[in-house]
Structures are given as C-alpha cells and as structure tokens.
Amino acid sequence: MTNQTDTAVRESRFSLEAASNYAVIVAFVAVVIFFTFAAPGFMTGENIFNLISNKVVLLAIVALGMTIVIGAGGIDLSVGVSIDLSSMIFIMMIAAGYMGAFAVMGGLGAAFCVGLLNAFLINKLKINPFLATLGVLFIGKSIQQLSTQGGVPIYLTRAEYAAPFDAIARTSLLGIPTPMIILVICIIGVYLALHRSVFGRYVAALGAQADVARYSGIRVPMHMSIVFISCAVLSGITGILLSSTVRSYVPLAGDAFLLDAIGATFIGTAISAERRPSVLGTLIGVALLAVMRNGLLLIGWNFFWQQVGIGVLVFLVLGLSFGLRKRGE
Amino acid sequence: MTAAAIEMRSINKIFGPVKALDEADLVVESGTIHGLVGQNGAGKSTIIKILAGIYRRTSGDVSVFGKRLEQITPAAIEAEGVHFIHQDRLLVPTATVAEAIFLRNEPRFGPFINYRQMNRRASELLHRYFELDLNPRTLISELSTAQQKIVQITRALAHDAKILVLDEPTAALVSKEVESLFSVLRRLKADGLAIVFISHYMSEILEICDVVTVLRNGTDVGVVDPSEVGIQKIVEMMTNRDTSEMYPRRNVEIGAPVMSVKNLTVDGAFENVTFDIHAGEILGLTGLLGSGDKEVLNALFGQIKPDAGEIILHGKKQKFGSPVDAVNGGVAKIPEDRRAHGVATGLSVGENMSLASLGQVSTKGFVDRKKESQVIDGLIRDLGIKTPDRHTLVKNLSGGNQQKVVVGKWLSCNSEIYLLDEPTVAVDVGAKVEIYNLMNRLAAEGKGQVFVSSDLEEVTEMCDRVLVIYRGKIIAEYKRGEIDADRLLAAASGTVAETERKRA
Numbered sequence: 037m038t039n040q041t042d043t044a045v046r047e048s049r050f051s052l053e054a055a056s057n058y059a060v061i062v063a064f065v066a067v068v069i070f071f072t073f074a075a076p077g078f079m080t081g082e083n084i085f086n087l088i089s090n091k092v093v094l095l096a097i098v099a100l101g102m103t104i105v106i107g108a109g110g111i112d113l114s115v116g117v118s119i120d121l122s123s124m125i126f127i128m129m130i131a132a133g134y135m136g137a138f139a140v141m142g143g144l145g146a147a148f149c150v151g152l153l154n155a156f157l158i159n160k161l162k163i164n165p166f167l168a169t170l171g172v173l174f175i176g177k178s179i180q181q182l183s184t185q186g187g188v189p190i191y192l193t194r195a196e197y198a199a200p201f202d203a204i205a206r207t208s209l210l211g212i213p214t215p216m217i218i219l220v221i222c223i224i225g226v227y228l229a230l231h232r233s234v235f236g237r238y239v240a241a242l243g244a245q246a247d248v249a250r251y252s253g254i255r256v257p258m259h260m261s262i263v264f265i266s267c268a269v270l271s272g273i274t275g276i277l278l279s280s281t282v283r284s285y286v287p288l289a290g291d292a293f294l295l296d297a298i299g300a301t302f303i304g305t306a307i308s309a310e311r312r313p314s315v316l317g318t319l320i321g322v323a324l325l326a327v328m329r330n331g332l333l334l335i336g337w338n339f340f341w342q343q344v345g346i347g348v349l350v351f352l353v354l355g356l357s358f359g360l361r362k363r364g365e
Numbered sequence: 366m367t368a369a370a371i372e373m374r375s376i377n378k379i380f381g382p383v384k385a386l387d388e389a390d391l392v393v394e395s396g397t398i399h400g401l402v403g404q405n406g407a408g409k410s411t412i413i414k415i416l417a418g419i420y421r422r423t424s425g426d427v428s429v430f431g432k433r434l435e436q437i438t439p440a441a442i443e444a445e446g447v448h449f450i451h452q453d454r455l456l457v458p459t460a461t462v463a464e465a466i467f468l469r470n471e472p473r474f475g476p477f478i479n480y481r482q483m484n485r486r487a488s489e490l491l492h493r494y495f496e497l498d499l500n501p502r503t504l505i506s507e508l509s510t511a512q513q514k515i516v517q518i519t520r521a522l523a524h525d526a527k528i529l530v531l532d533e534p535t536a537a538l539v540s541k542e543v544e545s546l547f548s549v550l551r552r553l554k555a556d557g558l559a560i561v562f563i564s565h566y567m568s569e570i571l572e573i574c575d576v577v578t579v580l581r582n583g584t585d586v587g588v589v590d591p592s593e594v595g596i597q598k599i600v601e602m603m604t605n606r607d608t609s610e611m612y613p614r615r616n617v618e619i620g621a622p623v624m625s626v627k628n629l630t631v632d633g634a635f636e637n638v639t640f641d642i643h644a645g646e647i648l649g650l651t652g653l654l655g656s657g658d659k660e661v662l663n664a665l666f667g668q669i670k671p672d673a674g675e676i677i678l679h680g681k682k683q684k685f686g687s688p689v690d691a692v693n694g695g696v697a698k699i700p701e702d703r704r705a706h707g708v709a710t711g712l713s714v715g716e717n718m719s720l721a722s723l724g725q726v727s728t729k730g731f732v733d734r735k736k737e738s739q740v741i742d743g744l745i746r747d748l749g750i751k752t753p754d755r756h757t758l759v760k761n762l763s764g765g766n767q768q769k770v771v772v773g774k775w776l777s778c779n780s781e782i783y784l785l786d787e788p789t790v791a792v793d794v795g796a797k798v799e800i801y802n803l804m805n806r807l808a809a810e811g812k813g814q815v816f817v818s819s820d821l822e823e824v825t826e827m828c829d830r831v832l833v834i835y836r837g838k839i840i841a842e843y844k845r846g847e848i849d850a851d852r853l854l855a856a857a858s859g860t861v862a863e864t865e866r867k868r869a
Contacts, residue, residue, distance in 0.1 A: 233730050234723040241720055244709035251706045252721040252774065253692025310711065310758065 059357035060306045060317070063349070064324050071331035078334050090281070091326045093219045095296050097274045099318045100226045101267030102297040103304070107230060107313040108263045109243035110165035114154060115297055117176025118147040118268040119290030122275030124180060127190050127285035136200030140276055147272025150176065151265035158264065159257040165264075180287040187287040197283065204280035215277050222270060227315045229266075239263060240312065296325055303350065306357035324349070368431025370395045370528050370559035371416065371447070376425035378411055378583075385411045386422075387583040393528070398550060398560045400570045400591065403580030404603055404793035409563055412580070413530060417449050418442050429528070447528040448521035456505045456513055463487035463501035466520045490519050495549055511542035518549065529553065530561040535569060547573050565793060567596040579603055604794055611798060612826035615805040619829060620644030623813045624696075624782050626665070629674035634660035635837035638674070642782060642813035647804060649828035649848075650817045652857050657837040658817050659701075662784045665815065666698045667691040678782075692721060697775030699768070701786040707771040708759045715741045715755035717770050722778035744773040748803070765796025772803055783807055783814045789823060801827060821850040833857050 071078040098115050105112045126143030130136070150172060157168035181187050192201075207214045230236040238259050241249040250256050274293065279285055303324060304317025328349055332342045371393040378386040386408045393399040403409045414420040416427065418437035427434045429445045456465050463484045464471075472479040472486065487501035495515055505513060514534055521529055531550075535543045550560055550573060564570055570577060571591045579587045579602045587602050600611075622641040630636040635657035642648050652658040663669045665676065667685030676683045678694050685691045688698070700706035708717050718741050719726060726737040741755045748769045752762055759767055768788060775783065785804070789797045804827060807814055818824050824831055825848050833841040833856040841856040 228731070232732060234727050234732055235730065237716060237720065237723055237732065240712060240716065241709055244711040245705070247706045248709040248717075249720070250688060251698060251700055253689050254720070255689050 056357050056359075057307055057309055060303060060320055060324065060353055063353045063356075064320055064327070067324065067327055067331065067349070071327065071334065075331050075334035078331055083330070083334075087326055087330050089213055089215055091330065092322060093215045094274050094278055095293060095300065095326065096219055096319060096322045097222050097277070098271050098293045099297040099300040099322050100222055100315065101270035102301045103313045103315060103318045104226065104230060104239065104263050105165070105267045106298070106301050107243050108239045108260065109246060110158075110260070110263065111169065111298070112154065112264060112267045113166065113169040113294060114150055114172040114176060115267065115271040116288070116290035116292075116294050117173055118150045118271035119275040119278065119293060120180055120285075120288060121150060121176060122147040122272035123279040123285045123290070124183065124190075124287070126276050127192060127279050130197055130200055131190065131192055136203060139200065140204075143276050143279075144269055144272045147268045147275065148265060150272075151268025152261075154264040154268065155257075155261035159260055177288060184287050189284055189286040191284040193283050201280045201283050204277065215281075218273065218277065222273065223315060223319070226266075226270075230315060235259070235262065243312070296322075299350065300325055303353060306354060311358075324353070367395070368428065369393060370430060371561070372426075372428040372431075373412065373416065374426045376412060376415060376427070377423045378408075378415060378420060379423045385583055386415075386425075389425075389580065389583060390585050391578055392588075393559045393561055395527075395559045396554060396557050397575045398554050398562055398573055400574035400577035401561055401563045401580065402565075402567075402570060402577055402599060402603060404795050407580040407603070407793075408583040409580055410532070411583075413449070413532060413561075413563065416442065416447065416530070443524065445528075446526055447530065448524065448526040450514065450517045450521065450529065450531045450534055452533040456517060458504070458506035460505050461502050462491075462499055462505065462508070462516055465505055465516050466490065466501075466523050468520065470524055486523075487519075490523055491515070494519060494522055494552070495545075509542070511538050511546065514538070514546060515549070522553075526558065528559045528561070530563075532563045533565065534562070535564060535566060543569070567600060570599070571596055581605060600794055611794070611801075612823070613798065613802050613805055615808055617645045617805075617808045619646045620811060623678070624665075625677040626661075627675050627677065629661070629664060629676065630672050631660055631664055631669055632672045634664075634669070635834065638834075638839055640832060640839070642815060644811040644813055645808045646829045647808055647814045647816050647827055649824045649831035650815055650834060651819065651821065651824050651831060651853055652834035653819075656834045656857065658834045659786060660837075661834070662698070662786055662815065662817055665691070665782075666696060666784055692778070692780075695779070695781040696784065697721075697778075697780035697782065698784040699771050699775075699786060699788050701790060703764070703767055703771065708767050708774075710760035710767075711758060713756050713758055714745065714750065714752050714762070714770055717759055718744060718755075718773045718777055721774050725778065740777055741773075744777060748773055748776075749799075763796065764792040765799050768792065768796070768800055769803065772807075781812060783812055785814060785816045785818075787818055788816075789818070789820065797823075821853050824848070824853060825850050 077083055098119065102112060102115060122143035125146040126139045129139035129142045134142070154165075154169055154172055157163045157171070158165055163171075184190070204214060209217055230239060238249060238254050241252070241254065242256065242259060246256060271290070271293075275290065278289065300321030301313050301318050303321035304319070305311045305313050307317040307320060308314050325346065328346050329342060332345050337345060369392050371391060373389070373391040376386050376389045377384070389408060389412055391401070391412055401409055401413070411420060415422045416437070418439045418441065421436075427437065429442075429447060432445070434441070434445070460468070463480075466487045467483050472482040484501040491497045491499050491501075497515060499512065505516065508516065518529065534546060538546065550562070554560060562570070562574055574591050577589055577591050577599060578585050579589065579599060581603060589599065591599060620643055623644050624642045626641075627639050629638045638661055640648070650658045650661060660669065664671050665685075667688045667690050670686065676685065678696075683690070683694055685694070704710055715738065719737050723732060726733050726740060738755065744750075745752065745755060750762075750769045750773065751766050759770055762770065789800050792800070801823075804814060804816070816824070816828060828848065829845050831843045831848050831853060832839050833843075833853060835857060843852065
C-alpha cells in the first residue's frame with residue numbers, strides 16, 4: 037500500500053517536472069495554432085517572412101547577447117545604447133561618404149566601446165552590473181541627444197546612399213535574405229560559445245556562483261569583459277541591420293529592445309530543468325513575443341491592448357512552468 | 366506530575382519516496398538542557414522544522430506543556446512560548462540591536478515605535494541576562510557572531526520564551542564565546558526553561574546536556590544521560606558502528622619538499638612564516654581565531670599578496686597575484702565555506718568537477734565531452750561519491766559528498782599541494798571519516814597538504830607535523846608522536862612563547 041502511494045507520488049512528480057519544462061514550448065505552439073485560426077492573415081508565407089526578417093532577427097540578436105550576460109549572472113541595461121551608437125556612427129559615416137564596410141566597422145567599434153566601458157566599470161570600479169549598465173544607459177542617451185541637436189533623426193533616403201544599405205538589407209544568398217544569414221551565424225556562434233566551449237562553462241560557473249569560479253582559478257575579470265563586450269557587439273549588429281532596413285538613424289530607437297531581450301531570456305529559462313538561460317530557450321522566447329505582437333495586431337487589438345495580452349501570456353507561461361515545478365518538488 | 370515542555374510522539378514525515386521521520390519521539394522536560402544528536406539526514410532538522418511549523422507532519426502527536434497542537438504555524442508555536450535560534454540568518458543586518466530584539470513586539474507610542482523605551486529595555490534585558498553592556502543602537506552587522514547569538518536569545522526572552530531550541534549555536538563561536546553562551550544557558554535552565562540543544566560537537570553535548578535523544582535514520586534510537594554513557598557510546602548509537610576507525614591510519618613514505626615558504630609576511634596578519642611541505646605529508650597549521658593561520662593559507666593561494674618573503678614551488682620562486690596563478694602552479698584549496706566558495710550548488714556534479722581542469726579535456730577551447738565524462742565518471746567511482754549520475758545538481762548531495770566533489774575538482778587538474786581550510790566543519794561523523802580517508806589517499810598519492818583546523822583532536826590524529834601559530838608567528842612545531850591536544854592548545858594560547866621568553 038505504502039509502496040503504491042510512493043510510486044504514484046514519484047510518477048506524478050516526474051511528469052509534473054517534465055511538463056513544467058515544456059510549458060513554454062506548448063504555449064508557443066498553442067499561440068501559433070490559435071492565431072492560425074483566429075487571424076486569417078497570420079499563417080501566410082508573406083506574413084511569416086516579414087515577421088522573421090523585420091521583428092525576429094533584430095530582437096533575437098540582442099537577446100542572444102543578453103543570454104550570455106544573464107547566463108554569467110549579470111544584466112546589461114545598456115543594449116539600447118550599443119544599438120543606437122552603432123547605428124548612429126554607421127549612418128554618420130555613410131553620410132560622410134565612407135565605404136559601407138568601414139561604416140559597419142565604425143558602428144561595431146562604437147558598440148565594442150560600450151561593452152568595454154561596462155567591463156571597466158564592473159571589473160575595475162567594482163560597480164555591480166545593474167548600476168554600471170544603468171549609468172551607461174543614461175550617458176548613452178545624452179550622447180545621442182547632444183550629437184543630434186536634441187534627438188533629430190538622420191534620414192538617408194536619397195538614392196545616392198542606397199548602395200551600402202541594400203547590400204546589407206536587400207541581398208540574399210540561395211534565397212535567404214542576408215539579415216537572416218547573419219542571425220543564423222550569430223546563433224551558431226553563441227550556441228558554440230555557451231554550450232560547447234570552455235568559455236561557456238566558465239560563464240555558467242560565474243552565473244551560478246562567482247566565488248566558486250574565482251576559487252577554481254578562473255580569470256573572472258577577463259571573462260566578465262568578454263561577456264559584456266560580446267553582448268554589446270551583438271547589439272551593435274542589430275543597430276546596423278536596423279539602420280540598413282530603415283535607411284536612417286532614429287535616436288533612442290534601441291531602447292525598445294531592452295525589455296524584450298531581457299524578457300525573452302527569462303522566458304527561455306523555463307525550458308531548462310535548472311532554469312538557466314540557453315540559446316534555444318531565448319530563441320523560443322523571442323519567437324513567442326514576436327508571434328504574440330503580430331497575432332494580436334492581426335486580430336485587430338490596438339497597440340495599447342497588445343501589451344496587456346503579452347503581459348498576461350508571460351504570467352501564464354511562467355506561472356505554469358515554475359508553479360508546476362514547485363508542486364513537483 | 367506536570368506535563369513535559371515538549372512532547373512529540375510517533376512523528377512520521379514522508380517526503381515523496383523518502384521517509385525522513387519514522388515513529389520518532391522527542392520528550393523534553395522543563396528545567397533541562399536536552400541534546401538532540403544524529404548524523405546529517407538522521408532527521409534532526411526535520412523534527413525541529415515540524416515543531417517550528419515549517420514542515421507539516423505526516424502523522425503523530427505534538428503537545429507543548431500538555432496542550433495538543435493540531436496545525437502548527439510559526440506564529441502559533443511562538444505564541445506557546447517556543448522560540449528557535451536557527452543556525453544562520455534571521456537577524457536583519459541593517460537593524461539595530463534594539464530593533465532586532467523587539468522585532469514584531471515594538472513598544473509603541475500610538476502608531477509610532479517608542480525608540481527611547483525600546484532602547485532602554487533592550488539595554489536592561491542584555492544586562493540582566495548576559496551582564497552585557499551593548500549599545501542598543503549598534504547595528505547587527507557590527508556585532509560578532511557570538512553577540513548576534515546573544516541578541517537572538519535575548520529576543521526570545523523578550524518574547525517571554527519558555528522553551529528555547531538552539532540549532533548548532535556554537536558553530537561559528539570561539540571557545541571563550543562558547544563558555545559564556547553555556548553559562549547563559551545554565552542560568553536559563555535554572556530559571557526553569559526547557560532548552561533543546563542541537564550540535565555536532567560531542568564534547569559540548571557532554572558538557573552542557575542533561576539528557577540526549579539520539580536519532581538515526583529518522584527514529585530515536587535512545588534517550589541517554591551523556592555523563593553516564595560517554596561520548597563513545599553516543600557516537601556509536603548515531604553511526605551504528607565502532608568509533609575506533611574514526612581516524613583511519615595511513616602508512617606513507619614522506620618524500621622531498623614540494624613547496625617551501627620562506628619568511629613570508631603579510632603586514633598585520635603574520636610575519637616571517639617559514640616551512641616546507643613534503644610530498645605525502647599532512648602538515649597541520651593551528652592557532653586561535655585571528656592568529657593568522659587562515660591568512661597563511663590565503664597567501665599561499667594568491668588571495669592576499671605577501672609584503673615580504675617568498676613561496677618556492679618546484680625550485681622556482683612564485684609570485685601569486687591571484688588564485689589563477691596558484692591554481693596554474695598546482696596549488697588547490699578546499700575552502701572553509703564549502704557552499705559559498707567550494708562548489709557551485711546550482712551546477713551539476715560534472716560541471717563542478719571539471720571546472721578547474723577544462724583545459725585538459727578540451728581542444729581549441731571546445732570541451733571534448735566524451736573525454737570529460739570519462740574523467741568525471743572515473744573520479745565519481747574512485748572517490749565513492751554518492752550521486753545518481755554526473756548530471757545531478759550538487760545541491761542535492763550531502764555535505765560529505767559535496768566535499769568529495771571539491772576534492773575531485775582538484776584531483777582532475779593534478780594539483781600537487783592541497784590547502785585544506787576546516788574541511789570537516791559542519792559535517793557529520795560519518796562524512797568526517799570519509800574526508801579523513803580522502804586526506805590519507807591524497808597523502809598516499811604523494812600530494813602535500815596543509816591542514817588548518819580548530820578541532821585539535823583531528824589535528825592531533827591526522828597530521829605528520831603541526832605548526833602552531835600565535836599572533837602571526839610560528840611559535841612551536843611538533844612532530845608525530847609529540848603532538849597532543851593539550852600541548853597544542855597551550856601553545857596556541859601563547860604559553861610556549863612565555864616560557865621561551867623567560868628562558869631567553
């Protein structure tokens with residue numbers, strides 16, 4: 037009798053625990069199925085293609101960077117600054133007549149500097165990542181406003197500027213648009229770094245317990261620098277893609293990515309049994325957010341109500357996932 | 366006859382497939398100090414958490430002063446006069462002494478806290494019970510651990526406690542502080558309080574407890590008077606085995622020096638420390654709290670930079686700027702605070718064990734997972750780590766097994782020198798024996814070990830040589846055969862220095 041109850045308890049616990057890991061994936065599939073029926077325009081090749089190339093690519097690259105940082109136990113509030121400064125320098129250099137390749141390097145260089153500044157504040161001045169990157173966020177906003185007379189966008193819509201933008205945003209390889217190829221490269225790169233390399237193990241150790249990493253002879257400051265610089269450069273890539281698509285630089289446009297990137301990363305932690313950030317989890321998080329936004333728009337919810345829908349979904353998914361797990365324990 | 370202060374009968378507690386308590390009884394009379402002992406996992410903390418209302422019992426009866434309690438909540442049990450002094454935490458570091466003592470019981474002036482009265486009453490209580498003149502406005506974070514314990518106990522007394530439950534109250538205290546805590550407990554006992562005292566330290570149980578309940582595998586296996594049956598018997602009841610194997614013997618040839626420390630000095634911590642560590646040797650380093658023994662270990666591991674002197678490893682002078690250099694030089698450290706510094710409890714057994722040696726199982730920065738799992742599985746088998754597999758999170762392992770994971774981490778990167786900082790603190794008797802076996806194994810493999818411990822008995826039994834450090838200086842050295850606990854204690858308190866000074 038006792039044995040029976042014991043087994044029953046164990047089985048139900050295991051299935052609950054397993055179910056909790058799949059809650060996000062189930063939610064994603066459910067949301068896709070729902071919109072397929074509820075929003076006629078949703079499951080069309082064109083819509084999906086636009087969704088991926090306009091929304092998913094840009095957010096996913098930033099979120100990959102955020103995944104590295106959160107995986108290492110930090111947070112980067114300055115991803116918007118990396119996006120914007122990269123975009124700003126890129127656009128300004130194009131406007132000044134530099135070659136596209138140099139402008140790209142200039143933009144990425146600006147993002148690199150943001151990461152370097154974060155690393156300096158965190159490693160040398162020992163400011164915690166939240167406050168360090170918050171400070172950089174404030175400074176970055178000011179820099180943009182000062183360099184654009186208070187936030188005037190720079191539009192390079194004239195034909196003479198089109199070549200470098202088209203080379204990035206309008207080309208394709210084997211029918212796959214270049215931005216998507218860039219995303220795939222970023223995914224593979226971050227996946228290998230986080231889940232297959234020594235660096236990824238150190239990141240996990242830093243995230244779990246930084247002191248243990250230090251006591252194990254790991255170069256903590258160096259790895260923290262790599263973490264924050266990687267995140268900034270990935271955000272910089274998004275900045276360049278964003279500018280190339282819209283052929284302009286809009287000050288503070290990068291801010292919009294910050295909370296989505298953090299949200300996607302944390303939603304993604306629900307797929308791993310240890311609740312750790314992972315590349316796959318983050319991508320599912322990004323896709324879930326993008327599909328929700330798009331689907332709610334298509335069924336005619338106005339912008340203000342979309343946020344409510346997304347908020348409720350996040351509660352549902354995470355509540356289900358973490359709640360089931362707690363019950364399982 | 367009056368009812369017992371605490372009467373817990375036939376308590377059962379089932380966690381999923383695990384039976385944590387099996388018909389356990391605990392009966393505590395007023396005016397006694399009642400010891401509760403058992404190995405980790407024996408059910409000590411489970412039964413206490415049931416009493417505290419943190420866990421709900423599966424079945425059984427609980428009465429306090431004859432009153433049967435059906436559903437226990439933390440607030441309800443406090444209302445019955447039962448107070449718990451937990452091992453760590455539970456005082457807000459930014460609160461003042463008076464605020465901590467009167468938390469949830471603040472003297473009011475309308476809706477406001479009457480600080481003047483609160484501070485005055487806090488001073489009075491501290492003085493009355495402990496003859497302690499502590500400024501009630503002092504912040505908790507500024508107090509020593511012993512003073513924090515006293516504040517916790519005072520808080521219980523301010524709430525009119527009739528029963529005190531102390532969980533490992535002496536774990537972080539030095540001997541003088543333990544003495545003063547004990548005299549307080551004796552006074553409270555004389556006042557008629559019932560006190561439950563949980564400790565891993567058998568000598569303390571013997572000294573302070575009138576009666577002891579021994580738990581093993583969730584059942585009470587005996588209620589005895591410690592002064593009658595003695596420590597040996599109690600330990601045997603806990604482990605169900607003979608204690609003569611407590612300190613396993615080893616027979617190891619001591620080899621050439623592997624590390625030499627010459628005139629090492631860290632200003633304000635220790636000076637002119639000189640010694641060699643030989644292959645296969647366990648070198649004890651002991652002293653009172655603050656004597657500088659721990660700082661020597663920290664300097665050898667690159668955590669603090671020496672101001673003078675040198676560390677010579679394999680014939681080469683070393684400059685350890687950080688633990689990175691020490692680890693690369695083949696130095697390993699088993700830190701005192703295992704869960705904060707030794708293992709990452711949220712990572713798996715495998716991830717922890719390969720953390721320091723990933724370089725050896727990777728090519729071009731990528732981890733060769735096949736090679737890695739071979740190394741890890743080998744070590745799990747070799748060290749007898751009790752874990753379902755290498756993917757299990759370390760937090761699900763027992764203390765002794767966690768310590769084995771720390772050792773495994775260093776074995777996998779072929780460290781030559783092991784710095785052990787209180788490796789057996791807060792682990793149960795069975796796990797201690799396993800750690801001693803591990804030390805013997807390291808010695809047999811020709812590793813040099815520096816062993817810092819404040820448990821003089823284990824220093825006496827385990828070391829080939831002991832250096833006693835007093836106020837930052839090595840004042841005595843004993844070889845195996847000359848080492849005994851009394852001698853070490855005398856030296857650690859500086860008596861050797863006195864005699865030598867007289868001779869000179």
